[in-house]
Amino acid sequence: MGMMEKMDELASSGAREYLTFRLDQEEYGIDILKVQEIRGYERPTRVANAPNFIKGVVNLRGTIVPIVDMRLKFNCSKADYNSFTVVIILNLRNRIVGIVVDSVSDVMELPPESLKAAPEIDSVIDSGAVMGLGSLGDRMLILLDIERLMDGQEMGLVSGLD
Template sequence: MSLNGKMDEGAAKGTREYLTFRLDKEEYGIDILKVQEIRGYEPPTRIANAPAFIKGVVNLRGTIVPIVDMRLKFNCEQADYNSFTVVIILNLRNRVVGIVVDSVSDVLELSPDNIKAAPEIESVIDNGCILGLGSVGERMLILLDIEKLMSSVDMGLVPAEA
């Protein structure tokens, strides 16, 4: 509520904040409330027999955190590690997971008016993990349901339900 008793315009319209990041030539957005921190990339400890996109694990203040290279997961052409490469540490329910991305752009507020449904097309990303396409000026963001994506069975980060 503002001082004059009216609802805050952003809150009334369901505006949400998204952390934007780049993978190859595409820009993605994830709910900022799922982000715990952003760190520079450091090579993780490799885990035997893990899928190629799981780079390994790091010890983050006593918590062992699996590190997923989103560029490998999404079949990007290249996955070069440079000074812009970062790890976004996510807090998803009771699991902490890190994702490697090319770079982090900024935090954007998007109202439901700026989000369109994603087209039903075959891709490496399960359509159920795409919330929609956000547009800000000339920019087009692929909005991910990062919690659903990280808990899918093929990620191997959560046990398959019996």
């Protein structure tokens, strides 16, 4: 899917609500409809041979949920665990996945006209997983296609584990 189709898809959906969170200095937004709940960080159980950004799994009311540290995934300089560290529990096509972020800011409603295509830049994020940039006032959000991000080869969290 090209950038233009992606923007059309964003625009045609009308105003959308995004949960915003911080990683290092950046603020990201993900579709609120994919968010199941927000929890404090608890130490997950390690999984053998998992990539370093998969911290392990937690048992969430009987469901085993893989926990991905987005800060390690995005090569943030440091990944401290403190009282602000939160885990966003996502529901992606019937897979439950948790992502660790520095903090959750708020829920923002972005009208289509506040969305811009993301510039093509080399970054640690698969460019297909960046849906665009949203600006509201002086805030700039990087809008992530979180499903696509979790579906990448190295993650293998959504597709191969049915």
